[in-house]
Each structure stands twice: as C-alpha cells, then as structure tokens.
Amino acid sequence: MSKTIITQFLSEQGMYYGDLNFETECQKFIAEMEKGLSPEGSSLDMIPTYLSVKNNIDTNVPAVVIDAGGTNFRVGLVSFDDNMKASVNDFSKTRMPGIERELSKQEFFGTLVDYTKEVAAKSSEIGFCFSYPTQINKDKDGLLLRWSKEVKAPEVVGEMIGANLVSGLKAVDGKDRNVAILNDTVATLLGGKGITSEREFDGYIGFIFGTGTNLCYIEDANKITKITDAQDDTMIINTESGAYNKLPRGMMDKALDEASNNPGDYQLEKMISGRYLGPLVEAVLKGAAKEGLFSATCNEKLMSLENLELIDVSLFVAHPHNTENVLVKCVQEPTDTTLMYELIDAMIERAAKISAIKLSACILKTGAGRDQARPVAIVGEGTTFYKLKDYKEKLDYYMKAYLSKNYGHYYEFIQGEDLNLIGTAIAALAH
Numbered sequence: 001m002s003k004t005i006i007t008q009f010l011s012e013q014g015m016y017y018g019d020l021n022f023e024t025e026c027q028k029f030i031a032e033m034e035k036g037l038s039p040e041g042s043s044l045d046m047i048p049t050y051l052s053v054k055n056n057i058d059t060n061v062p063a064v065v066i067d068a069g070g071t072n073f074r075v076g077l078v079s080f081d082d083n084m085k086a087s088v089n090d091f092s093k094t095r096m097p098g099i100e101r102e103l104s105k106q107e108f109f110g111t112l113v114d115y116t117k118e119v120a121a122k123s124s125e126i127g128f129c130f131s132y133p134t135q136i137n138k139d140k141d142g143l144l145l146r147w148s149k150e151v152k153a154p155e156v157v158g159e160m161i162g163a164n165l166v167s168g169l170k171a172v173d174g175k176d177r178n179v180a181i182l183n184d185t186v187a188t189l190l191g192g193k194g195i196t197s198e199r200e201f202d203g204y205i206g207f208i209f210g211t212g213t214n215l216c217y218i219e220d221a222n223k224i225t226k227i228t229d230a231q232d233d234t235m236i237i238n239t240e241s242g243a244y245n246k247l248p249r250g251m252m253d254k255a256l257d258e259a260s261n262n263p264g265d266y267q268l269e270k271m272i273s274g275r276y277l278g279p280l281v282e283a284v285l286k287g288a289a290k291e292g293l294f295s296a297t298c299n300e301k302l303m304s305l306e307n308l309e310l311i312d313v314s315l316f317v318a319h320p321h322n323t324e325n326v327l328v329k330c331v332q333e334p335t336d337t338t339l340m341y342e343l344i345d346a347m348i349e350r351a352a353k354i355s356a357i358k359l360s361a362c363i364l365k366t367g368a369g370r371d372q373a374r375p376v377a378i379v380g381e382g383t384t385f386y387k388l389k390d391y392k393e394k395l396d397y398y399m400k401a402y403l404s405k406n407y408g409h410y411y412e413f414i415q416g417e418d419l420n421l422i423g424t425a426i427a428a429l430a431h
C-alpha cells in the first residue's frame with residue numbers, strides 16, 4: 001500500500017527512479033560524451049588528461065602527494081619499492097579551503113602553501129589530486145574551469161593551480177619543483193591499475209561517489225577529435241559527469257539547483273552526490289509532508305526540519321528505530337517510519353540507477369568487457385560509495401540487469417586503500 005503512495009507522489013514530482021528509461025538515458029549519455037570529445041563540446045567537459053596507463057615509475061624516491069577533495073585537504077609522502085609496493089607516510093588532514101568561507105586568490109594559494117610547505121621540503125616531485133573541473137595541459141599543470149561542490153574562491157577560476165602552488169613554495173625556500181595535477185577519478189583509476197597489475201582487464205574506469213561524483217575512462221586517442229596533440233594511442237578522459245545536463249529533473253532537483261552557488265551547473269551531481277543528497281531528501285520529505293502523507297504530528301515536524309545531512313539519512317536507513325536520529329524524532333506512528341524509509345530508499349535507488357546509467361554508457365561507448373574473463377575494472381572510491389546503505393548493491397543490480405544481461409558487457413568493482421593517493425604518486429613519478 002505505502003509503496004503505491006510514494007511511487008505516485010515521487011512520480012508526480014518528477015523524482016521517481018522507475019520513470020527513468022535506462023536504455024534511452026544511456027544512449028543520450030553516449031551522444032553527449034561523443035559531442036564533448038569533438039570541437040562542438042557539450043555539457044560533459046570530456047577533459048583530455050595527457051595521461052595513458054603505460055608509464056614507467058621512479059622507485060624508492062618519495063613524491064609529495066596533495067589531495068584537495070570536496071570536504072578534506074590532505075598532504076603526505078608516497079613512494080614505491082622495487083616491487084611497486086606503495087608506502088604512504090606523514091599524512092595530515094584538514095578542511096578543504098574555501099568551504100567554510102569565501103577566500104580571495106591570495107588567501108587560497110597562501111593557505112595551500114601553508115598546508116604543504118613542511119612536507120614539500122622532502123621532495124621536489126609533487127602529485128596534486130585536485131577534485132574539481134580542471135583543464136590539464138601537456139606539462140600536467142591544470143587550469144581551474146570553475147568550482148563545484150559549493151567551494152567559494154571565485155578569483156581562483158581561470159588560474160593555473162600547479163604554477164601558483166610551486167611559485168608560492170619557491171617564495172618560502174627558493175627551491176624549484178615539478179607538479180602533476182590530476183583529477184581524483186584519474187588518480188583512482190591509476191591507483192586501481194597499480195594494485196591489479198597481475199590481472200588482465202579490458203579497460204579501467206575511475207569512479208567517485210563522494211561529496212561530488214564523476215568518472216574517467218580510457219579512450220582511443222583518435223576519437224578525441226577536439227585535440228591533435230595526443231602523445232599515445234590511448235588517453236584517460238575525465239568526463240566531468242557531474243555537469244551532465246540531459247537527465248529529466250524533478251521539482252525538488254530544480255529548487256535545490258536554484259538555491260545553490262552555481263544554478264544550472266552540475267545538474268547530475270546535484271541529483272545524486274553526497275553533498276546534495278541530504279538536502280534533496282529533506283526537500284522530498286517536506287514535499288510529502290505538505291501533501292499530508294504522514295500522520296499529523298509527523299507532517300508538522302518534518303516541515304520544520306533544517307539542514308538534514310546525508311549522514312543522518314544514512315543512519316536512518318541503517319537503524320530506522322534509533323530514537324537519537326533526527327528523522328526518527330519526527331515519527332508519530334509506525335506507518336510514518338515505513339513511508340519515510342521507502343521515500344529515502346527510492347532516492348538512494350535513483351542515485352544508484354543514475355550512476356549505473358553513466359557507468360554503463362562509458363563501457364558501451366568503448367565496447368570493452370565483452371569477454372567475461374576480461375571484464376572492465378571499475379575502480380570505485382568515495383565515502384558515499386562505501387557507506388551509504390544499499391547504494392552499492394543497487395548500483396550492482398542495475399549494472400548486472402542492463403549492462404551484463406541485456407548488452408553482454410562485464411565489469412568488476414575494484415577497491416583498495418588509498419587508491420587516489422597511490423595514483424597521484426604514480427602520476428608524479430611517471431616518465
């Protein structure tokens with residue numbers, strides 16, 4: 001009974017996962033990828049990385065590894081022994097600059113130098129995992145195209161991230177340094193490739209589902225028609241899939257987008273990623289309460305909910321009767337719990353289905369993974385990927401039901417510790 005109520009409510013709001021046609025959405029995504037690789041361009045940046053997966057790595061020398069993620073900023077040292085075993089040392093973690101308050105260009109790079117100078121004294125090779133849309137040049141430096149994930153440092157847009165960091169560090173100690181900037185999806189792909197060198201895969205995808213969401217894959221260089229200077233026959237492409245704007249959006253998606261720092265941009269990311277899923281669930285619950293779907297007291301309490309975070313949502317589905325939980329506190333009758341659970345579950349299912357659509361589109365586009373013995377490796381990272389209850393199982397369900405069963409393409413999820421840090425070190429030490 002309650003399933004019908006929530007299905008109908010979500011469908012009316014344009015938020016129901018069941019109304020997304022997997023095949024149609026996959027084909028639309030592939031078309032947008034192709035356009036993004038051509039000079040015409042599309043909502044998918046399809047950023048050439050000038051990195052392939054065929055490099056040699058310097059061993060027994062440390063690289064400084066910096067990781068600027070959507071929430072945290074980490075810095076430390078990584079080196080590889082003769083057997084390519086990585087050691088990850090001296091890592092410290094702080095908040096990503098520009099999340100708590102708006103920073104000027106000078107403040108932003110000044111903070112970066114302050115956070116990194118101590119570790120940067122230990123090696124002149126820097127790998128910088130920078131998880132924002134960044135145009136990479138042949139020297140492996142990167143120009144920030146725009147911010148995502150609500151970071152506030154507008155003067156940094158259009159700046160070279162590596163050059164600014166290196167000159168800031170040089171002002172401290174007079175030393176020159178090399179820096180390689182890479183996206184977190186790319187770092188994760190390289191890290192995953194690094195730990196599976198004894199396996200044979202028919203391709204790799206780097207997939208992040210955390211504060212933001214994105215994926216990268218390996219493309220034939222001759223299909224990247226917007227560039228003519230590829231150095232190898234394949235290249236890793238950062239799709240910037242969070243910016244995709246061809247999915248049908250619902251009422252709550254549009255309202256959340258309007259209230260964000262960058263209305264109109266990053267539409268896919270705002271529909272599913274960790275930074276946005278909490279507020280989106282809040283909006284859906286309030287919408288349902290407004291229509292009187294819950295008991296009277298519960299409707300009232302839900303309407304005055306504020307700043308719901310994904311962690312509270314995740315804890316609710318993990319333990320829907322824990323009276324400490326802010327959502328459980330809104331419940332008046334057992335049916336409230338059931339309805340709430342089903343609404344949240346449906347939003348997690350939508351995130352998983354959309355993730356499966358873009359991952360499947362990538363695999364279908366490259367034609368990889370037709371041999372079950374040589375599947376495509378999907379290297380997955382991100383707190384939400386691992387911690388959001390049922391997300392991974394639902395993602396796997398859609399991938400199996402559509403990509404494998406209907407299209408005959410196979411994949412395997414790869415996971416490991418510190419893969420993006422290891423991949424970043426690989427990029428810094430590759431030649």
Ligand code: BGC
Nearest residue numbers: 131132133148208212213214
């Ligand atoms: C960024 C991507 C990044 C993703 C995952 C998005 O907001 O634009 O570059 O890969 O988040 O961290």
